[in-house]
Amino acid sequence: MYCVQGRELEFDMTEDGLRDTETGSRWTYWGKCTEGPLMGEQLTQVQSYQQFLRAWISFHEGSTFYNF
Numbered sequence: 001m002y003c004v005q006g007r008e009l010e011f012d013m014t015e016d017g018l019r020d021t022e023t024g025s026r027w028t029y030w031g032k033c034t035e036g037p038l039m040g041e042q043l044t045q046v047q048s049y050q051q052f053l054r055a056w057i058s059f060h061e062g063s064t065f066y067n068f
Contacts, residue, residue, distance in 0.1 A: 004033075004041050 002009045009020040011027065018027045025036030031043030057063045 002043050003040055004043065 002011075003043060007022055009019050009022050011020050016026070018029065019025065019036075020027065020038070023037045025033050025041075027033050027043075031041050033041040042053040
């Protein structure tokens, strides 16, 4: 969950992009609200790491990487 203006927001992926379920506002993938009641708001970026693939390969040695 993310907080903006004291509201806890959850997001859904829709045909026209990312929308929060509370207000229906439209958001970019970089956390900027571009449409709706929260237009102009920016989510705070948090540092995160995605280590799942490397952890998976550590325990499943037959796995390989694919390029997309």
